[in-house]
Amino acid sequence: MVSTLVVAKDQKKKLFNGKNLKGWETLEGGASFKVENGEIVGVSKAGRQSTFLATKKSYTNFILEYEYLLGEGLNSGVQIRSQVNEKGVVYGMQVEAEDSDRAWSAGIYDQSRRGWRYPLEYHPEAKSAVRKGQWNKVKVVAYENRIVSWLNGVNVANLLEEDTESGIIALQVHGCGKNKEGMENRWRNITIVELDQAPDFSGVKAPMVSYLKNELTAEEQQEGWELLWDGKTTNGWRGAKRDDFPEKGWKIEDGVLTVLSSGGAESAHGGDIVTTRPFKNFILELDFKFTEGANSGIKYFVDTELNKGKGSAIGCEFQILDDKQHPDAKKGVNGNRTVGSLYDLITADSRLFVNGLKPQKYVHPSQWNRARIEVRGNKVRHVLNGCTVVEYERNTQMWKALVAYSKYKKWPGFGEAEEGLILLQDHGDEVHFKNIKIKPLEIAL
Template identity: 40%
Template sequence: MKNLGSLLMIGAALTFACGGPSEQTAESTEIEVEESEWRNLFDGNTFEGWKKYGGGEVGNAWKIENGNLYLDAANKDNWEPGDAGDIVTVDEFENFHFQLEWKIAKDGNSGIIFLVHESEEYSYPWMTGLEMQILDNDGHPDAKIVSHRAGDLYDLIESSEETVKPIGEWNLAEIIVNNGELELHLNGVMVVSTSLWTPEWEEMVASSKFKDMPGFAKYRKGKIALQDHGDEVWFRNIRVKEL
């Protein structure tokens, strides 16, 4: 009995030290709950939940292959009118955490535009929405301009450090908007942090290329757009969590 008691005590100590069943279950439940808060915006097979900016179905220049959504710009000489153009989510988001993975072709340019207000008044998403830049920093001429490089808040704030991967490799981009606070993350690093709609923000916009666009960054709820800049770009694992 003495030996059995000792074994039981050792077993209990090991269970406690290793995080017993109740602790492991609680941790697993927490992970499951966190994952359940995410909503996939791309099912890997269809354009459900997406549309062409300005109206209509996603154009034929956008394609889906192997679970990736991509702009088939390599064949743009064969595009028909209406095939291309920026695409946007059907739904709008206000406070959210958005994620996707992207990769860009050599010398390529694209972007993720958010808080987009879609109306006949604005011809393009960038006339209202803010953009997280997607770029081949080593090949595209825009990379010579401060705040036009991959991960930057386009034409407003340059990244605190450069974390972009070489062309052809996947990058994890994250955009967090919560009660006027904005963060941009690229490959696990927060590269931009700022407060929206403050006097300092308005002053910064007034010094940018958006200064003559009355609708730019005025909408606190909007759609998310993937930009057609005429270059090949790929996206996958697109999801959002509303905050």
């Protein structure tokens, strides 16, 4: 386990005295909590709403340690730096705990707000740290905008948030079905050390996931990442069908690049924008937020010479779509026009299983989502909110067959170029972008 500050014994405080729930209060749902054998026991109650046992005090910078034992098949977690809104709903960061084959325990989830921030698909090697049906020990270090977690001595998550927050710590009893009513979650040995100086993060080995706004970490710079958009100007971008940046249809404000609503037509207002230089092998990452019913996309291997008429420039597309509200989600073949899909070619699929059931893709309507496109020669991968949703190989018989049955069949050699521009699409709907960065790759083929 990573070394942190040398902490004097009198700095470590018990959040739970082992006898009663003094200093805690129940929030939101109808589940119950009791103390038994020096443990806090949360008893599940059927219903969709979760229940939280929360500290009455707020915390910002700290080392939190605790042990938990989940009932079979249950989902839970510990809220950190969390708040309660005007409707009494608890929201904020949660250190996950789950008894499932997905094994994302000690990953970071943003409860009732932004969804998954650090799913363990970012660090799959750490999935083996969980001990199903046994006591598990968690350590969380939160300092300024960084949150790092360990599970049974294994460094699981390494998260850098855009902002620093303060708030309560709370134990969750998740909503459940009638078949799980009365089941128990248990916690013990809950302690906290409040920090007034930075701990030593030098031993952290989990991959860093950064949400810094239009800013690269020192680690990212060392790894060869570069900002594809600086967050302030139009440098590095131009209109897909012009030499300069569009005079209308796009807006830059507060570090966010927005394509404005203009009635839903494809590339009929400000038009698509593209990078001023092509890319061959790369990892592209950006955050996007779509408004209700919106349609847009991220294209790559774009050749702006292919289509000089009406409509969008031609290239492979990571689809951005409100699947629930936009009619395009039901067009194409088997959902191959839904969010995260390789548009009109390959359907985005969650590929994950939780207790034997395949969940839907992790998409956050009205919140920021993270797209990642990895290109290594002919092998391409789409990642949505940390989870792989599409993988394919170009220049194969299968690829040519897919193209032949798509809207791209009229473009000879579609998607087979060695390099191309990157494009953000104007489809007439309001969509926001930020944190656009790229890591060019040198691939030996």
